[in-house]
Amino acid sequence: MENSKSFILPYKIFIALLIITSTLCLSLILPVNLKLAQLVGLDKPEEKIINAATNNQQLVAQFQNAMEATLNEQFKRQSLLSAAPSSFNSKVIYEIKPIKNKKVIALTFDDGPWEKTTQQTLDILKKNNVKATFFVVGKALQNNPRLGKQIVADGHAIANHTWNHWYHFMNPQVAAFEIDKTTELIYKVTGVKTNLFRPPGGHLSNGLVAHAKNKKYATLMWSADSRDFQKPAPATMVNTVLKNARPGGIVLLHDGGGDRTNTVKALPQIINKLRQQGYSFVTIPELLEMQEKK
Template sequence: MAERDSIGWQQQTLFALAAAAGLFSIGMHLPWRQALSQNPLLAAIQSTGQKQPTPAEVRARTVGPPAPLIYSPPARFQGQIIYHSQLPSKEKVIALTFDDGPWIETPKVLGILKEYDVKATFFMIGQHVQTYPDIAKQVVAAGHALGNHTWHHYTHQMDGATAAAEIDNTSNRIFQVTGVKTQLFRPPAGRLENGLAEYARNQKNSVVMWSVDPLDWLESTSPQSLVKAVLDNAQPGGIVLLHDGGGNRTRTLQALPPIIAELKQRGYRFVSVQELLEMEDREMNAIDEVEAKAKADNLKQQL
């Protein structure tokens, strides 16, 4: 973040379904392996582990003129603030996100991600998209998701008109350059009270924060400490904050390969924020179906 204005920031058991008819509580942890093996609806939320095509790959296979590539979170997440995904299955998936690009070092990040077959999400600054349009296109061509990170990366308090311009102008520029429409928004420095997040939420954007911030933008952060911070705090459904733009990103470039390699060794799969939210939505929908069926069965027994 332009060597960063001042960016610092940063179950109880989900009950199993009551044996015959009980309701089960969605905010707490369930013994999933047993429940999954016993209930076909819950089994449906268990990932096959097969790699799914990215939206860009699907679009590339479509006959005829390509439709706009749209990153629109499931309805339950629109207008919400997201720090991580609460996957009931606890599947080992994690999302790498990169802020402040496109930038001259973004292609190097893309090269590392390609080498390790990883898809990520890039939150772009509007004026950087204007300055480096070809690099923005490279990000999309490589199959990565895009998010909005405002036009100027302002962090101060602003009125509604200024907040709208910061977000809308960036969305428009991203679409004009890349053909991508996105409802993923990240406020500069994670500031939620300066007018930007409020406007984004009113526009049904998901405000995407993070669960892991290794402070890669700080000059005092060594590549080794960066790697340790990510690995020590990685959790299923996590969102990792990194930077591809706004300054010298040598530390991030050095830390990225060992971060990816070790997380893969631990069994993690990398997904975009859009994919992460879609996964949680599918799992929660499956749970909702089971809960609705349990209620219906209970009602029948009472009749």
Template sequence: MKWLRRKPTIITAIVLVVFLAAAATLWNVAGARTFQFFGELVDRVDTDEKVVALTFDDGPDPAGARQVLDVLDEQQVKATFFLMGRDLEKHPGLGRDIAGAGHEIGNHTYHHQRMIGVLPSTVAKEVEDTDAQIRKTGYQGDIHFRPPNGKKLFALPHYLAQHNRKTIMWDVEPDSAGTPGTEQIVQETLSNTRPGSIILLHPMYGSRDQTRQALRPIITGLKERGYRFVTVSALLRTA
């Protein structure tokens, strides 16, 4: 009879375990680089051609944008900048400089909040307000989307699928976890890049000098290995 008295407690424990397991699964799915519930997600392109897309997240910010643009111009490389609406509104000249240099501009939301557990209306406003700021730069190409911190679950992928837009992730991320040293960023990028890779770097803000210092040796190192740099849109066309 004791087990009957304990039955409600046992059921509660089982429910709690199931709930926690489901929550952990959803959290892992939300941050998955290769899966989402709706629409198309791209973390790399399957190709034998030695082409890669160099992408930058966040900003634009005066601390890093000019130095990045100068290195790209010196190396004659076109890249894709996933920019935030609020920073574009704050620094419109930097957005125009990026577009004017022929780089691709992607959408990284307006406020850089994690896009999970949010209303569809919030998703629409974050994306569309940022699209509007991107168009103000003079950029005329396709606007791809990258979720802040790579987080997406239901509302965001559903919105993107409805609007025929891809989620652009990455397969090389040498500086996402903290602020590693320049040499570590360079070596990890060179070691992990393969044909069709999408490389993610965070060079915009003042605390990211290590990434900015790594940019030139990354580009020269990959060029020495026979790689060619293209925008995300151009990379997608090689698939």
């Protein structure tokens, strides 16, 4: 009897110690505030279940909040990629005067996404580590959402070039449709809210820019026209761009809207030659951030 009693006592102490130690460990490991009593089973069973459920809900809520914060952060970053600083709201911009006359230049591509040539353009830009800006046509983006997504995933800025790419005069309702529907689709496809706009053909008085100004878009024109819409030989295109390149400039090129084979052929040369001259490539939002402050 003596023997079995002396065995039972240390055994009980051992179990008690085990419970206390594991409870302490668990309370350190678990991020939730579980009650000691719950773990050692002193609470009523129903209460335990309710408490455990509450803790689970708290955990899920914490996780959801963390996920939401991450997504918001990601969205903010992506949106910044395609947003002009507010000082450019409702302005028409052809080029900027960069701080310290820094040799920066922005390549812009219009009228896509276009199945073959947009992909080729993206491949060349990636290979050369160049970030650019794509002024997409709503209708074309609807046909090629994958390329729209890739433009953003590759770190380029995406911008609005209307839904139908019309040149004729548009009343306020039509102009609103052309611009708003395109911005909505860009958002739907890529998650990016752009405030960059370029009127087709650079027409400033057919109703589109009036709507863009009302809605505080920055209207982006260009300072160096590659004239690639005339499909010149690639060497001619390269020379035209180089002749018109200057710090703070905006280069107009096309990745869609027609046969852009020659633009694709000229692009690596345009990048190489500009780099040789000391230029670095920026997106439109990055370029606008570099505007010399008055």
